[in-house]
Structures are given as structure tokens and as C-alpha cells.
Amino acid sequence: MLLTIGFVMLAEVFIFVPSVARFRLTYLQGRLELAQLATLALLATPDEMVAPELADELLANAEVMNIVLRRNDLRELILSSPMTDPIDETFDIRDPGAITLIRDAMRIMFIGQDRTIRIIGQPVKNAGYEIETTLREAPLRAAMLTYGWNVFLLSLAISLMTAGLLFWAVRSLMVRPIRRVVANMRAYRENPEDQSLLISPSSTVIELREAESSLCELQTQLSQLLRQKERLAQLGGAVARVSHDLRNILTTTQLLADRLEQSADPTVARVSPKLLASLSRAINLCEHTLTYGRAEEPAPRLRLVALAPLVDEVVSSESLHAPDNLVISAEIDEGLRVNADSEQLFRILSNLVRNACEAIVNAGQPGRITIKAAQNGAMTEIFLTDTGPGLPLRTRDKLFRPFEGSARKGGTGLGLAIAAELSRNHGGTLELIETGASGTTFRLSLPADSMAKGGN
Ligand SMILES: Nc1ncnc2c1ncn2[C@@H]1O[C@H](COP(=O)(O)OP(=O)(O)OP(=O)(O)O)[C@@H](O)[C@H]1O
Ligand SMILES: [Mg+2]
Structure with a gap:
């Protein structure tokens, strides 16, 4: 979850920086437009001059310290208040590059002082070829900080929500099924012969489902092998018991067959060595089975x-x-x-x-x-x-x-x-x-x- 918050915040930084730069540009353009509006009052007068009180009010409305609108090389409309501070820096926002915009915005935001700055821009609706205004940097910086703070809070909210959703998804889609598989493996290890403990694939994630299917196959094969082994062990026990009693029966038979060798009947006398050899083989086999007591043949x-x-x-x-x-x-x-x-x-x-x-x-x-x-x-x-x-x-x-x-x-x-x-x-x-x-x-x-x- 922390990782997700970190990654989303990182992504937000890439959005934050250009949007703050864009905010500053829009703010300054807004000031220039207000300044241009203020100059309309000058146009309404015959000699393009207004009373100093009206000039102050117009400048205060536009939140700037002075305005110069160049209409052509000869005509200039000027509204100005008495300037106390010298101009610290001039920004021309007529054709700004992205890097310059970002650099200037970051500078104002992080190391800004309350300077007096001059802005040069393009008047709207072709009302002239240049408009220039002077203003204080502090209100701009305050607006940028408020905007930045809001963006930051929004990013944090988005990050938390994304991380929460992702956490929930990973937990329900991955962690829970994996825990289920592990629990099943533990239970199966305790009792591998219990058929009811074979895992039934149910995950919705394809890879996990494949893993569950493979595990199920493995468990099925293992259980079969165990059952087979058990059957063989039982069979081995049965073979040992049968061999034991069979050997006793055969030894008695061998004793009886021994007497056949002395038979007067030539046919009986002829087959009796073969009979004895067969019996002896059978007794040997029983003994070997008993001696080794296992399914493999002796060397x-x-x-x-x-x-x-x-x-x-x-x-x-x-x-x-x-x-x-x-x-x-x-x-x-x-x-x-x-x-x-x-x-x-x-x-x-x-x-x-x-x-x-x-x-x-x-x-x-x-x-x-x-x-x-x-x-x-x-x-x-x-x-x-x-x-x-x-x-x-x-x-x-x-x-x-x-x-x-x-x-x-x-x-x-x-x-x-x-x-x-x-x-x-x-x-x-x-x-x-x-x-x-x-x-x-x-x-x-x-x-x-x-x-x-x-x-x-
Ligand atoms: N020579 C053969 N010709 C035809 N089929 C044969 C031949 N030898 C073996 N088979 C086949 O192979 C099978 C396996 O033989 P195998 O000896 O292993 O088992 P079985 O003869 O069936 O039982 P047992 O364990 O009693 O010998 C036989 O069931 C038979 O079908
Ligand atoms: Mg056979």
C-alpha cells in the first residue's frame, strides 16, 4: 500500500510541476487582461487622460502598479501610480518556452521574495501590439502556494484511493488464494490419503488457477501412488504369509515325494526326480520370499x-x-x-x-x-x-x-x-x-x- 502511495505521488509530481507553471502563466495573463480593461477608461476620454483618483482606482481593480499599452509606434496609453520600488525582474510572456515557464514558476514558489516584477504580454483582440504592467510578486506567490497545496491534497486523496483499491484487489485476487493454497498444502501434508483434501481450482487469476490445477494433478497422482504403495505393502504381507504356509505344505509334500523314487513303477520312478526338483524350486522360492520379506527379488x-x-x-x-x-x-x-x-x-x-x-x-x-x-x-x-x-x-x-x-x-x-x-x-x-x-x-x-x- 505504501509503495502504491509512493508511486502515485511520484506520478503526481510530473503533473504538479507543469500545472503550477501553467497556473502562473494564466494568473499573469489574467492580470494583463484586467490591465487592458483598465486602459479602456483612458480611451473614453478626449485627451486619453483620467484624474489621478480614477487612475488609482483602475490600477487597484487590476491589482497592478502601472500599465503601458502600446497601440502603435506613436500611441501609448499609460496608467501609473507613484512607484516606490525599483523593478526587480521583467518577464515576457508573449512566447514563453515550457522550460522557462517551469523554471520561473518553481523559482517564485520556492525562493520567492516580495519583489516588484514587470510583465510584458500581447494585448487581447489586437488592441495594440504590446501591453506591459508592473505588479507585486507576493499575491502571485500566495495564489500559487494555495493552488499547489490544493493539487497536493488532491494527489494525496487520489493516491490513497488508488492504493486502497489496489490493496483490496491484490488481497482478494492474489493473497487470499495463495493463503488458501498454502493452507491446503499444509492440510494435505498432514493427511495425503484423504481425498477430500485435494485442492479444487477456483482462483479467477489465470496463472494462479493454473498453479492450483497443477497442484491438484500432483496431489491426485501422489494419492494414487500412495494407495498403490499401500496395496503393494498389503500384498507383500499376504505373500509372506502365504509363502510361509506354502513352504510347510511343500516340505511335507517333498518328504512324501521322496518315497516315490523307490517306486517299482518305472514311469513313477522316471518322473519323480523331476517332481522333486520342481518341489525343491518351489520351496526355495518360498524361502527367498520369506528371507527377504520384500517385493524385490534377491540378487x-x-x-x-x-x-x-x-x-x-x-x-x-x-x-x-x-x-x-x-x-x-x-x-x-x-x-x-x-x-x-x-x-x-x-x-x-x-x-x-x-x-x-x-x-x-x-x-x-x-x-x-x-x-x-x-x-x-x-x-x-x-x-x-x-x-x-x-x-x-x-x-x-x-x-x-x-x-x-x-x-x-x-x-x-x-x-x-x-x-x-x-x-x-x-x-x-x-x-x-x-x-x-x-x-x-x-x-x-x-x-x-x-x-x-x-x-x-
Ligand atoms: N507370447 C505371447 N503371446 C501373446 N500374448 C502374450 C504373450 N506373452 C504375454 N502375452 C500377453 O501379455 C500379458 C502379460 O503377461 P504376464 O505374464 O505379465 O501376465 P499374465 O500372463 O496375464 O499373468 P501372470 O502374472 O499369471 O503371468 C498376458 O496377459 C498376455 O495377454
Ligand atoms: Mg504370464
Whole structure:
């Protein structure tokens, strides 16, 4: 508010100075006109002379000390009273410059004394070519001071009113909305999960409204993330509890399955090692989940793993789920080895093969899944190709995001997210290479056996 008053007063100074100068000029012109009127009495007399008493009265009426009206080079009308003081300064106001006017006005106003001044001007209505009058400066200065004071008071009133209006406008348009935003942010900080605390943009100032909208967006996203995080935490707790009891059930099953190895039935004896291996994997997984007690996968325990036998194991275990018209096969060089955690690699490949199986089975067509591998520089690339219907469009963008990529009834959308995370933990990548009506190919790249670099 003080700033506004200051600025408006400053602006008023620029108006004040010229208007005081203009006031002085008008005052002096007024005196000259009155002086010229006084000379009319002289014209009415035959010898252009009046009695000294009338001359004094005429001069007093015009508030001047003497008047000289030059009508042409020869004729002069003169009214004068006895002059006591000498003339201190003469001002010619016939064609005054703005700077001169301002300078003279300021001088009179701020350092004026009671001087006797002579004014020379142009008579009105072409009544002559010059009129000259002498007067005292004090009444002029007093009039100028009164005028200046009035202008100052008016400026002050305008400043106060402008500042008041501006203050009110800034307060209601800016300060209050900003306070509201700050209060909302504080309340939201205390309880970010409370949906009712999301700010609703209401400011009439565009910029503030944009800021409120952005804040609202931010709060909405944050609240969603918090809810998601909470859901994940609950899920983590549930997974830990399930893993705990599942491990107990599986260990009992493992004990029972141990006995199958001694079975006289050759088929049972043949599958029981696979059954035991599967059970052992499941128990390991439960234990890892419990040990780490968190959603992330434990760091892989890297070892050189021969790829072909591991892939064979995946193929035979996944073939158990596949119908007869779905062929799963592997073409892997015997010597190819990868630097990997075999348990985790098994899980990655199982997830990929399982997805392909499910896609082909759901399409109700016969099909084929092929696993191939090749070494490419420092990486071993494993390609999983199927002849399924391809990925549904809506899953493609969020394929590797937990709980988001599923387009399958009963699917959780975790399989590919887990596979991708495990691949990353190995220092590798899992990518969708191509997908379409004739099938899908995923590429899993893992750091190769360093001894075999450049081979195959
Ligand atoms: N080879 C594939 N061919 C066609 N669609 C596939 C293929 N692999 C994955 N998909 C699609 O990607 C989706 C995501 O797969 P993901 O394994 O992440 O989840 P899910 O299989 O639905 O559930 P789950 O968590 O039980 O594995 C699947 O629902 C499926 O629609
Ligand atoms: Mg899956």
C-alpha cells in the first residue's frame, strides 16, 4: 500500500510541476487582461487622460502598479501610480518556452521574495501590439502556494484511493488464494490419503488457477501412488504369509515325494526326480520370499550355467501343461553357457514359455514354441518364438509393469514384470522383438560366459 502511495505521488509530481507553471502563466495573463480593461477608461476620454483618483482606482481593480499599452509606434496609453520600488525582474510572456515557464514558476514558489516584477504580454483582440504592467510578486506567490497545496491534497486523496483499491484487489485476487493454497498444502501434508483434501481450482487469476490445477494433478497422482504403495505393502504381507504356509505344505509334500523314487513303477520312478526338483524350486522360492520379506527379488547368485540342459528342463516341465497340438522345442548349442542364477533363469524362461502356451491355447489353434540362443559379443541372446496370435494392443505399452500388463482372464500381470526384473538383476534385458498375427518373439540377453567371448 505504501509503495502504491509512493508511486502515485511520484506520478503526481510530473503533473504538479507543469500545472503550477501553467497556473502562473494564466494568473499573469489574467492580470494583463484586467490591465487592458483598465486602459479602456483612458480611451473614453478626449485627451486619453483620467484624474489621478480614477487612475488609482483602475490600477487597484487590476491589482497592478502601472500599465503601458502600446497601440502603435506613436500611441501609448499609460496608467501609473507613484512607484516606490525599483523593478526587480521583467518577464515576457508573449512566447514563453515550457522550460522557462517551469523554471520561473518553481523559482517564485520556492525562493520567492516580495519583489516588484514587470510583465510584458500581447494585448487581447489586437488592441495594440504590446501591453506591459508592473505588479507585486507576493499575491502571485500566495495564489500559487494555495493552488499547489490544493493539487497536493488532491494527489494525496487520489493516491490513497488508488492504493486502497489496489490493496483490496491484490488481497482478494492474489493473497487470499495463495493463503488458501498454502493452507491446503499444509492440510494435505498432514493427511495425503484423504481425498477430500485435494485442492479444487477456483482462483479467477489465470496463472494462479493454473498453479492450483497443477497442484491438484500432483496431489491426485501422489494419492494414487500412495494407495498403490499401500496395496503393494498389503500384498507383500499376504505373500509372506502365504509363502510361509506354502513352504510347510511343500516340505511335507517333498518328504512324501521322496518315497516315490523307490517306486517299482518305472514311469513313477522316471518322473519323480523331476517332481522333486520342481518341489525343491518351489520351496526355495518360498524361502527367498520369506528371507527377504520384500517385493524385490534377491540378487542373483551368478554361476556359469550350461544353457542347453536348463532350457530342456524348462521345455519338459512346461510341456506337461501343453496340449498335444502344441509343440515346445529347443535348439541350443551344447557348449553355450551363461553367467546366471539357474533358479532365476528357469523362472524367466518358464514365465515366457507359459505365456506363449496360454496365448496359443486361448486362440484354440495348434502351435509351436521354439527356444534358440546365440552368443552376440559379451551377451548371450535367447530367442523365444511362438506361432500364437500376438500380443493384444492394449498390453504392449505396459507389458513389463507389475499388475498392469495382463490381458488374460485370470492373469495377474506379474509374469513378464518378474521376468524383466530378474533379467535386469543379471545385468541383462528382456525385450519384445516382434509380435503380430503370425506369432511373437521375445529376446532375453544375458551376460555370456566370459571365457567363451567371441565364440559361437
Ligand atoms: N507370447 C505371447 N503371446 C501373446 N500374448 C502374450 C504373450 N506373452 C504375454 N502375452 C500377453 O501379455 C500379458 C502379460 O503377461 P504376464 O505374464 O505379465 O501376465 P499374465 O500372463 O496375464 O499373468 P501372470 O502374472 O499369471 O503371468 C498376458 O496377459 C498376455 O495377454
Ligand atoms: Mg504370464
